[in-house]
Amino acid sequence: MSDPSSPLPPGGQLGQARRRRRSPWPAVLGVAALVGLTGFIAFGNLNRSLEYFVTPTEYQQQQAQLQGRLIRIGGLVRDVQYDPQSLNLRFVVSDGGASFPVQYQGAVSDLFKENQGVVVRGEFEGNTFHASDLVVKHSEEYRVPKTQAELKDLLKTTE
Amino acid sequence: MKRDLTTTLLGGATVVTLLIAVGLGLSAPLDINQGSLVRLMFVHVPSAWLSYLAYGGTGLFGLLYLLQRQRRWDRLAMASAEIGVLFTVATIVGGMLWAKPTWGTYWVWDARLTTTALSLVVYGGYLLIRSLIDDPERRARVSAVVGIVGTLYVPVNYMAVEWWRGVHQTQTLKLLGKPRFDAAPIYGWVLLMAVVAFTFLYLYMLRVRGTLAAREEAREERELMNELGVSHARVEVARG
Numbered sequence: 062m063s064d065p066s067s068p069l070p071p072g073g074q075l076g077q078a079r080r081r082r083r084s085p086w087p088a089v090l091g092v093a094a095l096v097g098l099t100g101f102i103a104f105g106n107l108n109r110s111l112e113y114f115v116t117p118t119e120y121q122q123q124q125a126q127l128q129g130r131l132i133r134i135g136g137l138v139r140d141v142q143y144d145p146q147s148l149n150l151r152f153v154v155s156d157g158g159a160s161f162p163v164q165y166q167g168a169v170s171d172l173f174k175e176n177q178g179v180v181v182r183g184e185f186e187g188n189t190f191h192a193s194d195l196v197v198k199h200s201e202e203y204r205v206p207k208t209q210a211e212l213k214d215l216l217k218t219t220e
Numbered sequence: 221m222k223r224d225l226t227t228t229l230l231g232g233a234t235v236v237t238l239l240i241a242v243g244l245g246l247s248a249p250l251d252i253n254q255g256s257l258v259r260l261m262f263v264h265v266p267s268a269w270l271s272y273l274a275y276g277g278t279g280l281f282g283l284l285y286l287l288q289r290q291r292r293w294d295r296l297a298m299a300s301a302e303i304g305v306l307f308t309v310a311t312i313v314g315g316m317l318w319a320k321p322t323w324g325t326y327w328v329w330d331a332r333l334t335t336t337a338l339s340l341v342v343y344g345g346y347l348l349i350r351s352l353i354d355d356p357e358r359r360a361r362v363s364a365v366v367g368i369v370g371t372l373y374v375p376v377n378y379m380a381v382e383w384w385r386g387v388h389q390t391q392t393l394k395l396l397g398k399p400r401f402d403a404a405p406i407y408g409w410v411l412l413m414a415v416v417a418f419t420f421l422y423l424y425m426l427r428v429r430g431t432l433a434a435r436e437e438a439r440e441e442r443e444l445m446n447e448l449g450v451s452h453a454r455v456e457v458a459r460g
Contacts, residue, residue: 088352
């Protein structure tokens with residue numbers, strides 16, 4: 062009865078009818094689409110690599126290739142000048158080796174401060190980096206206030 | 221409905237440990253830089269842990285299926301993949317809510333976040349493939365292979381913050397090299413409790429979903445048998 066090659070009586074063997082033959086093309090195209098999407102997500106970003114940003118030192122070394130292109134630079138924040146009225150922000154991004162002045166317009170995260178890690182996206186105009194996006198990195202270390210002064214400071218900022 | 225003691229016990233353990241974790245998490249002092257935002261970590265890290273556990277489970281049960289060819293391993297692999305996708309979404313949503321006030325944006329395409337998004341493609345594909353194959357044995361075999369290969373996601377995602385530069389912080393609990401926990405000890409206890417609670421939650425959900433899948437399968441078999449029985453009877457009548 063279960064041999065599919067045997068002639069079936071009309072109306073019988075619904076179980077066999079359930080198994081349809083499928084064209085392999087939708088599956089092949091689906092897999093190709095997934096692989097393509099994977100490649101696009103992995104390598105389709107600004108720097109054409111899995112690295113999210115370049116450091117100021119790397120930029121200095123690859124200036125010829127990167128000049129005039131939209132890039133991301135990551136480093137530590139130095140010399141912050143922020144005008145809360147006009148939201149005009151100027152600072153220097155540095156990795157110890159090289160540093161570049163950055164200009165950004167807009168509000169920033171509360172964690173933005175001196176010596177904080179930051180990733181800016183934009184392009185150089187002259188020697189100044191004009192950032193259109195600014196992402197603040199934070200450390201993987203978390204600690205609770207140890208002294209009264211720290212506690213007061215925390216209470217003040219969370220109010 | 222038959223009562224199942226293991227399921228009840230797992231559910232009870234989940235509720236108790238979750239309550240302890242919530243109590244500990246809400247009473248823990250705030251972080252010096254982030255304030256109360258640090259509490260998002262107590263949800264974000266355990267849900268990421270649960271998604272790793274679930275994807276690992278899909279690989280393990282797939283392997284067990286290939287070795288023993290028992291359908292229940294296939295059902296557990298499927299249940300585990302569904303749980304994994306659910307908690308990957310929970311991880312992403314929780315992480316986005318944490319990222320906005322700290323990083324200043326909901327999303328960045330750095331290596332950690334990108335590979336996490338890719339896991340949805342991988343395991344969404346896994347569930348899609350399952351829905352495309354009618355033959356249960358073939359479906360179990362093919363999806364077991366996909367599930368085992370997909371497990372590669374776990375180490376790649378875990379190591380993404382070490383291998384490539386990005387915005388996401390590196391591990392607070394350092395297991396590579398000399399083990400070290402770079403946070404206040406109280407946060408360690410909260411995280412430990414939350415991870416235990418989410419592990420129970422995984423086991424509980426796996427058991428419930430596995431039971432459901434077994435019942436669905438039994439019903440389908442029964443319906444098929446009934447249909448066959450009816451058509452046989454008709455044939456007999458027609459012949460008679």
